[in-house]
Amino acid sequence: MAMADTGKDMDLDGLFAQAREERLGLPESLQAAILADAAAVQAEWQAPEPEKPVRGGFWLQLRQAVGGWPALGGLAAASAAGLWIGFTGPEFLPDPLDLVTASAEVETVPYDNFDLAVLLAEDFE
Amino acid sequence: MTPGSAPSDDALLVLFANGDGQAAAELTARLGPRAFGTAFRVLGNRAEAEDVTQEAMVRLWRIAPDWEQGKAKVSTWLYRVVMNLCIDLKRRQRGGHVDLDAVPEPEDPARSAAETLQERARWDALQGALMQLPERQRQAVVLRHIEELSNPEIAGVMDISVEAVESLTARGKRALAKALAGRREELGYGNG
Numbered sequence: 001m002a003m004a005d006t007g008k009d010m011d012l013d014g015l016f017a018q019a020r021e022e023r024l025g026l027p028e029s030l031q032a033a034i035l036a037d038a039a040a041v042q043a044e045w046q047a048p049e050p051e052k053p054v055r056g057g058f059w060l061q062l063r064q065a066v067g068g069w070p071a072l073g074g075l076a077a078a079s080a081a082g083l084w085i086g087f088t089g090p091e092f093l094p095d096p097l098d099l100v101t102a103s104a105e106v107e108t109v110p111y112d113n114f115d116l117a118v119l120l121a122e123d124f125e
Numbered sequence: 126m127t128p129g130s131a132p133s134d135d136a137l138l139v140l141f142a143n144g145d146g147q148a149a150a151e152l153t154a155r156l157g158p159r160a161f162g163t164a165f166r167v168l169g170n171r172a173e174a175e176d177v178t179q180e181a182m183v184r185l186w187r188i189a190p191d192w193e194q195g196k197a198k199v200s201t202w203l204y205r206v207v208m209n210l211c212i213d214l215k216r217r218q219r220g221g222h223v224d225l226d227a228v229p230e231p232e233d234p235a236r237s238a239a240e241t242l243q244e245r246a247r248w249d250a251l252q253g254a255l256m257q258l259p260e261r262q263r264q265a266v267v268l269r270h271i272e273e274l275s276n277p278e279i280a281g282v283m284d285i286s287v288e289a290v291e292s293l294t295a296r297g298k299r300a301l302a303k304a305l306a307g308r309r310e311e312l313g314y315g316n317g
Contacts, residue, residue, distance in 0.1 A: 038149035
């Protein structure tokens with residue numbers, strides 16, 4: 001584009017040249033704000049990522065605390081068994097006392113071996 | 126950075142992305158005045174120009190880690206952001222209320238006191254004439270004749286063809302000349 005098409009263009013060129021010479025400086029407050037922004041952006045990059053909050057409410061937190069679905073399955077099975085025994089009574093289960101006495105009897109039988117009993121009987125004779 | 130050779134804007138941006146605070150200061154010193162001056166010439170309002178400049182620079186800081194060296198000039202990218210922000214601002218003003226501060230205001234007193242009245246009159250005359258141009262013409266004229274960008278660079282900034290840039294700057298210059306035609310003597314250019 002011709003820069004001096006007319007005499008009027010010469011006026012414009014002079015004005016443009018003056019505008020370039022008098023280029024505005026950056027106001028101090030703006031410069032400070034720009035540099036503060038720069039520091040803030042850099043700080044964002046350097047900051048560790050915040051821990052993600054546990055979401056999902058009480059049940060999800062409980063599941064995670066217990067140890068996940070497998071642990072929760074075992075807990076549910078044990079709870080159901082306890083509830084069943086509570087309602088039906090323990091009749092179908094062996095009496096623990098019987099178990100104890102039965103084992104005591106076994107331990108107090110002196111000679112449960114036939115051969116040994118015969119031998120001892122011979123001794124008494 | 127080697128002594129005696131100034132790092133490129135690209136290199137400074139990479140340094141900034143790596144946490145170098147001094148790179149931010151250097152880039153601000155290089156690019157800040159150009160962004161601010163352009164925004165001021167296009168918007169005709171200091172407060173708005175400051176807001177646009179600050180926002181454009183924040184976008185520059187944020188893009189730093191993803192900047193692809195050699196793909197585009199940092200200054201061209203910044204001019205483009207400034208121009209888009211100016212357009213957005215004007216669009217919002219046309220759609221809603223017009224900021225009362227958006228009237229061209231004088232330079233700060235310290236600067237004005239140091240200038241001659243005639244320099245001041247020329248500055249105001251050029252700015253007043255620029256503000257009469259359609260927005261795209263004003264952008265093209267400011268980038269071409271005050272920021273001294275090449276036509277291809279302006280085409281990249283404004284996302285238009287080089288031919289469109291030539292057309293905009295030519296029409297803009299003619300309109301400016303017409304607006305200032307009656308003020309030659311007043312502005313100290315005489316009749317020659």
